[in-house]
Amino acid sequence: MKLSFRWYGESDSIPLQYIRQIPGMRSIVSAVYDVAPGEVWPEESLARMQQLCEENGLVFDVVESIPVSEDIKLGTDKRDAHLAAYCENIRRCAKYGVKCVTYNFMPVFDWTRTQLDKPAADGSTSLVMYWEQMKGLDPLKDDIHLPGWDSSYTQAEVRELIAAYGQLGEEGLWRNLEYFLQTVIPVAEECGVQMAIHPDDPPYPIFGLPRIITCEENLDRMLHLADSPANCLCLCTGSLGCAASNDVPAMVRKYSAMGRIAFVHLRNVKILPDGSFEERAHLSGCGSLDMYEIVKALTETGFEGYVRPDHGRMIWGETGKPGYGLFDRALGAAYINGLFEACEKAAQK
Numbered sequence: 373m374k375l376s377f378r379w380y381g382e383s384d385s386i387p388l389q390y391i392r393q394i395p396g397m398r399s400i401v402s403a404v405y406d407v408a409p410g411e412v413w414p415e416e417s418l419a420r421m422q423q424l425c426e427e428n429g430l431v432f433d434v435v436e437s438i439p440v441s442e443d444i445k446l447g448t449d450k451r452d453a454h455l456a457a458y459c460e461n462i463r464r465c466a467k468y469g470v471k472c473v474t475y476n477f478m479p480v481f482d483w484t485r486t487q488l489d490k491p492a493a494d495g496s497t498s499l500v501m502y503w504e505q506m507k508g509l510d511p512l513k514d515d516i517h518l519p520g521w522d523s524s525y526t527q528a529e530v531r532e533l534i535a536a537y538g539q540l541g542e543e544g545l546w547r548n549l550e551y552f553l554q555t556v557i558p559v560a561e562e563c564g565v566q567m568a569i570h571p572d573d574p575p576y577p578i579f580g581l582p583r584i585i586t587c588e589e590n591l592d593r594m595l596h597l598a599d600s601p602a603n604c605l606c607l608c609t610g611s612l613g614c615a616a617s618n619d620v621p622a623m624v625r626k627y628s629a630m631g632r633i634a635f636v637h638l639r640n641v642k643i644l645p646d647g648s649f650e651e652r653a654h655l656s657g658c659g660s661l662d663m664y665e666i667v668k669a670l671t672e673t674g675f676e677g678y679v680r681p682d683h684g685r686m687i688w689g690e691t692g693k694p695g696y697g698l699f700d701r702a703l704g705a706a707y708i709n710g711l712f713e714a715c716e717k718a719a720q721k
């Protein structure tokens with residue numbers, strides 16, 4: 373595996389000089405953040421990222437994400453122009469050394485949480501999704517601002533989008549995903565890039581919006597839409613793992629054996645009795661996921677892709693971007709290193 377760390381570029385409060393001090397750290401996961409979805413990324417931004425990483429003994433070879441515009445997901449008349457820009461972005465990323473591009477196909481909102489700083493008994497804080505806080509919220513009627521939602525949409529735009537996705541429905545979204553893959557995967561193949569789709573987080577519909585990258589049956593369907601080694605998963609354990617019906621270690625074993633996992637986000641979640649969930653420390657004992665079984669599944673199937681510690685808690689008084697502080701993600705990386713070393717050595721015996 374190749375150990376990586378997400379970095380938000382020069383505006384990130386965590387310096388690359390600190391990231392390189394995490395034992396075993398190899399790759400930087402980043403993106404160009406100041407260009408709207410559907411537009412082309414300036415080459416200078418990619419060149420600068422590559423150079424900054426190199427200066428710090430790190431490799432910039434994973435992009436998270438090239439965002440898919442709502443026009444592509446909805447299949448509007450702007451779709452083909454946005455897809456042309458998307459393909460150009462893949463080519464440009466490849467030119468500057470990128471080997472893996474992450475994206476998601478979630479309508480309107482990326483991850484959904486109801487609180488980003490929920491204190492735990494030990495004084496750490498983390499991201500949570502409590503049904504109790506979701507109950508009664510109706511984005512078609514209420515002025516909702518859940519934490520982390522894209523604030524560039526007005527409430528009226530959100531309503532329009534939700535209505536458009538309601539009309540499109542799940543099967544419509546599948547058709548548009550297929551169109552996207554048929555356009556983008558041949559370009560990725562040509563440039564030696566693996567496209568890695570991130571699962572929906574959480575993996576069930578929120579506010580009636582269709583969500584399709586959610587479970588084994590749907591991951592099978594997605595991979596089958598373009599049967600190419602360039603059409604891969606970004607297997608996020610914490611996203612798939614907040615539905616108790618997903619057997620995450622079994623899914624990891626299956627898709628890794630098929631060579632269809634390009635990137636793994638490792639983190640733990642605790643599912644609560646009513647289906648709500650809390651992000652927890654990476655350690656298996658802290659949440660609902662067996663991180664040892666997940667890493668064992670990767671090593672036993674010869675996984676050679678990218679891994680990163682995902683969302684960390686805020687600990688030791690650190691402040692910063694929720695989920696993306698240094699301290700707890702570094703603890704996560706150290707734990708991940710330990711699990712891999714133990715599993716690899718056990719497999720050699």
Ligand code: DNO
Pocket residue numbers: 436437474475476482483570608637683695
């Ligand atoms: C959350 C991340 C996601 C992920 C995108 C990929 O912290 O895991 O926002 O980057 O869904 O497109």
